Amino acid sequence: MSAAGRPLLGVEEEFHVVDLTTRRAAPQVELLLPELDGAEFARELQRSLVETNTPVCETLDELGGHLHRLRRKLESVAEPHGLGIVAAGTVPLVDLTGDDISAGARYEKMQHEYQALVREQHICGAQVHVDVPDRDTAVQVVRRVAPYLHILLAISASSPYWRGNDTGYASYRSMVWSRWPTAGPPAMVETAAEYDAMVDSLIASGTISDPGMLYFDIRPSAHVPTVELRVCDACTEVDDVVLIAGLFRALVCRAREDIEAGVPLPTTGQELLRAASWRAARSGLEGDLVDLVGPSLISPPLLVGQLIDRLRPQLEEQGDWEHVLELSQATLLRGSGAARQRRMFGRRGELVDVVDALLANTQGRLLRIEPPVEAPLARELLAEYAPGAYDEAVSPAGTVLPQYGWMFRTLERLGPRGMVAAESALETEQRARGVTFGPPEEHRLFPLDLVPRIVSAEDWARLTDGLAQRVRALELFLRDVYGDRRIVRDGVIPATVVDNAPGRHRNGEIVPQDVVRIAVAGIDLVRDSADHWLVLEDNLRVPSGIGYSIMSRRLVRSVMSDLEPPTGVVGLEDVPGRLRAALLSATETGTPGHDEVALLSSGPTDSAFFEHELLARQMGVPVVTPRDLQVTDDGVFLVSEGGRRRLSALYRRMDEKDLMTSKGADLRPIGRALAVAVSRGNVALLNALGNGIADDKLVYAYVPDMITYYLDEEPLLDSVPTYPCVDPERRAEVLDRLSELVLKPVDGYGGAGIVIGPHAERSELTEVEKQIRAEPAGWVAQDMVALSTHPTFTGRRLEPRAVDLRAFVFQSQYGAHAHLDVVPAALSRVAPPGSLIVNSSRGGGAKDTWILR
Template sequence: MSAALTLGAEEELHLIDLERWQLAARAPQVLSKLPRDGYTAEIQRTTVETNTAVVSTLDGLRQELLRLRRGLVDVAGREGLGIAAVGTAPRSEFRDFELTATGRYGRMQEQYRLLVDEQLICGTQVHVGVEDRDQAVEIMQRIARWLPVLLALSASSPYLNGQDTGYASIRTIIWQRWPSAGATGYTPDAAAYDQVIADLIASGVIADAKMAYFDVRPSSHAPTLELRIADACPLVDDAVLIAGLFRAMVRAAEKEIEAGELRTIRALPVHRAAIWQAARGGLAGRLLDDSRHPRPIPAPDAVRALVERLREELEELGDLEEVREMTELALARGNSADRQRSAFAEEGDLADVMRSVVEETQGPPGGAQPASIALRRYRARAGDEGIDASSRPRRHYTGVVDWVRGLGEDEVRRREERRDAWSIAHDFTFGVDGQQRPFDVDLVPRLIQPHEWTELEAGLIQRARAIEAFLDDVYGEQRIIADGVLDDEIVRSVPGWREEARRLPPTALRAPIQGFDLVRNEYGGWRVLEDNVRCPSGAAYAMSIRQIMDAVVPDMPRPDRLADPASALEQLRRTILAGAKPGTRGALLSDGPSSSAWYEHRMLADGAGLLLAVPDDLDVVDGFMVHRPTGNRIGSFYVRLDDQVLTLTASDGRPIGEEIMDTAAAGRLLLKNAPGNGVADDKAMYRAVPELIGYYLRERPLLESVPTYRLADEAERRGVLERVGELVTKPVDGSGGRGVLIGPSASATELADRRHEIAEHPEAWVAQEVVQLSSVPSVEDGLLQPRHVDLRAFVYTTGHRKRDWFLADLGLTRVAPEGSLVVNSSRGGGAKDTWIVLPEHQHGHR
């Protein structure tokens, strides 16, 4: 080996006030009590940099990093401070920046302005000894294609300015704004590299060679090659792993040079894309493979492929077994970004995330020992709500998971038999294609934490209010059309438009019961997938599932402040009766036993104290709708029809639907939910809901939608036809999962057929980007395994005022079959109990 291949590292560490859990700009005070050999200032006063001695082994580097951290912890601790080795401190805000008072840093701030003010970021720089600068420049270019893997392993900066940025490493995105960051492009030798630096300095864009912030560079002050791409790593062993892989990369490139192999250098745009990709997804996303024309592969596969590619070099350096072990541990526990998001999911408090990164930074090099035992046969995946990347239950799932494991496979099966017996005894079914089928229920609940429910409450009520305002307007004054926000032709072409809906009084509440289908992506963010405004089903099923759990697993540990789904019955009753004339009854209007949701109709009517009415039960007497079996006047209908009200007929042919509309138009009957609501939950209209929120409420959407393409638009249709295999396509008026095609899972024949269907009737279809639904542990053959889930939640209202809207204390979690993303019961999906843990201020007040 002609290169020295020694090791050294520089770590940038945030100073954290341990009382406020915020950045502390007290580096000058801390540094004054530390030896100058090993500790230096950075541009921001919230950061201290450490510099290790030169070592020759990975364990030597580990001991150096630990030594310097301990020294800093000791001094900082006496000041009430902790340290955090992360790309961004989770609670950092731009206003936290305070400049270190030196002339050089002052000049930089004056020249770069905001670019300096946002530098609340920390990285890990690794040095490998390479004495020949020509060779160092050559190696720098050869190893560039492997750098995204190191970035993904180190990613530790998902949070900034009080929010999740959506990136695993937002530090990388901030860092790349420097004019001298990134890759150099083709550089033949050290002289050419030095000329690039000289030209940059001469341009006035950078002040000196130290400002060459390339991903990898020959050091400006030592005979080393310096890696600068990595975020700061809270666990020392992650930094050591990156150093081990980097040194092996250097050795592999050196051997290529010795063998006379041609360079393999990616085009700069592809390199930038690969770095961005790693910063975006980290280990939970996809990285480019090492082929001539790279394609994305799961990040863990890319990491393992790199280790295997460097196997000979790692073995030569004596690092192979240690690197392999650290690699598998890193993949099992996830990178720091993954762990930070897990910490936030517990309580929704960034102070908890700050505490967790400080504990990791100041703790053992490999992290604290896990409190629970891994599920060895569980197929852990990014985005699992109950099981982390190391196959261990997350804290709020630990009690449930341990209880299920304690039962054993045989007892789990016995409990499932009791579940099935309950379903048969209570006729717990769902209609599919005219037949009633058992409703499959998984015995492992889905838990929703208080902060999540609070977030959903605000976002869904906002969405529901905007939809109600739209329905009121579009069947009334049509201001949104007059103002050019929506086109009249588009609105009237929606299959759900009903001209007769304009007959209802202007005071009518058209959609007092709204259902929303939500999904969580692999980063934990909630998205609204669909709006259901006609007759959203599922509430009764959520209540019955809780009854099953009470009967079959009453001994399963339950959290405090667990919401009772049956409380929604009283909420539903108030909603249906609101505004009805005195002396009248509320009724649920149903098609009858032929309805797919007949079970739910019966249960809701009985539980909420409503009359259950089918067409033959109705008559008009003195201008009022009357329930024949009881003789009661009906003041309001909860409309739960598979077909439209206007076409409803009695068995003798009497046009009862027209009589209902006449009574409602005269103001003697309230229709909840009204004819014509389909114009709002049409899948082509879904895309416009954020605009409805802005137009009617003058607010920004609190919950995001899934990117959706309206195929009646020619430009969007062309793009979709090229990408049908990457998208989800749906009929605009579909329900129950019918007609949904998930492109990545479809056959070539299915994709060809769908392209033809879209080309023939583009207005009948929409397309959406695929959302990798989160998963929840479910029982399969007596064992726990992940299954994709969504959530249906319900918003009720008793009036038009903001305070009249409320989120029902229940949710229906639907579960997809193994290997599927489709959760609908009609497509083989099932459900599970949704354990909503209410915030303390709400528990007992609903």
């Protein structure tokens, strides 16, 4: 313990010695050791490895300084011999000859006893020591810290390649290490005496020869009064080692506080600890990790963030809070070491590039290899690929566009067979997680394609501004049209358009004028060229897709570990929190129960019920149905076995008509009572009742006029040219051009009733002509837009499929001002073959969407 009361700490780092000519592991450590200080440098089991030991340190800055110093010293000694130093769990190019074991009786005995296990030990770890007052405390600390070790492993994961191949793991070192008989979670003992008795038994059994051969993920040190962390890969970045050391020290401090407070030991079983470590080794920071509270799978940024929040008191006490927070944010942004290695390999498909990057990054130097401008990639997957008028990833000549080059190098390595295997794994993951869409009797998996779509930072910036502008105008329209109707009185929109809108509902008139009506907007966009996006449709009632976007990212990452997003992809982990903040903004902050929010669903019969449960779980709120609610003069209450609790806000995810006719907990119709509660301000219902007036196909035609009228601005995003058939002149033009236009029923949703003129049979056009003549107010027509296409896997190869983009805008109310948040959880929807209709209910699918920073 330091004079300032901080537990002291130190780090042991293991490094690969690499031949700078061949980039292969080189059993030449004997050339280096005579020139190195024996107190800080040591040989390892393999002659291609070397270990450094920092002095005992008090601060993280001091620790980082020593780590950099020791790495520089190693490089300065190695380079004159044509050797380099790599900090990573494994080095990609290595020969397992079995002849490269370091001299010494202990190592020779291990080679004889453990055979192949010893030959495989071309692996490197980073061990962190934190001091403790005695061995009884050490044993207790070990048990209490063990449930968090998989998070530290994920941060360190840096060993995807093994003997020239990608293993599919982020930390394959963990898989090699786990073969030792004493590797894995710590023993379930509680005192030093029990621990020592266990060690004696293992030695007596002949399994190990000394206490140093206990290779638990965490253990009391065999030589010094410390607790030793052993689960982590060697880290290419010094900052990652410092981050892990800071978190580990804080975990030790918290465990000691729990011991003093008499907090019981955790009861997590070793089998679950092993499972959590395996998942971390498989995924690194690029796939879901195990939250042992539950247990459940959650995203790494969320789990890391929760850990840091939990450790904040200890980090602040050590003076490490700001340092660890900054390092964690940087690490999550750049991704795991394994992901960075795969991205480097994807540039040219050469493992020597990976080794060069590891050599440079070990010393803190950044090495970039620029991709070629265009390359004939993925020939087998793109066989017979015929790009449409505008394909987002493939040029008219059939070459992959530069922004997709590194992605298609990965797809090329997978090939059709690898893609089929990934598709099968994807379906297995979806079934395990219950990722469905559609009526419950169908049990249909949510259709998800394996090839992500990229949206550039420049495109997203333009879309963000345009979407925010559009939602501002639509919000003002809703307040106006259920109030003074100025836009009608001033002749901007005909009264018949408003009065006959299918989504118009008298409940919209009782919503208080000062509340946000559009808490969540889902705006559908298409593009017909590289730099031209258009709004296709506005969804302001109960737009779905946010949760499917979040889950799509997780699923694709889990089954396509080779296909890591570039560093600059915007994460989705904070989207549920941003949604919750938008909902809470509608409540009176500071009043008791203001944060009691629930997601209102019709239940398992809803086609998007999976999403309802996912979003509610991520926001930390319950899913309720009308049968769970009781409405009184005092407000809206959630009724459960535990009693009643008043709700301040309901996130509405069920149809307005269904809600109005549903029965509450007292078996009486709840709709009218709920509407009265909304009108009195007793509960916020989001999205508001009556929003449908603003999102039908006919009102859509007037949104550009709304923007000009309410905001005095020109629209930033184009709309598809739309012709209301209720207008006699426009109707005549539509009837004359039926075979050229897209014809849509005003009250149609989910793609129902749409007739695409250029693709329709003569009989279809004749029938729709009759319907337009009979009920012109029920139809609009739009110019045909050549939707962009995107490569989509079809079981044998990639084919171009039409895509759109559903973007989500959250709106919060803070005083007199509304805040608009265009979130990055955008969902790319994919049309079936030969179709331009992307809706899931009409056979469409979806893609993970990578929005670049």
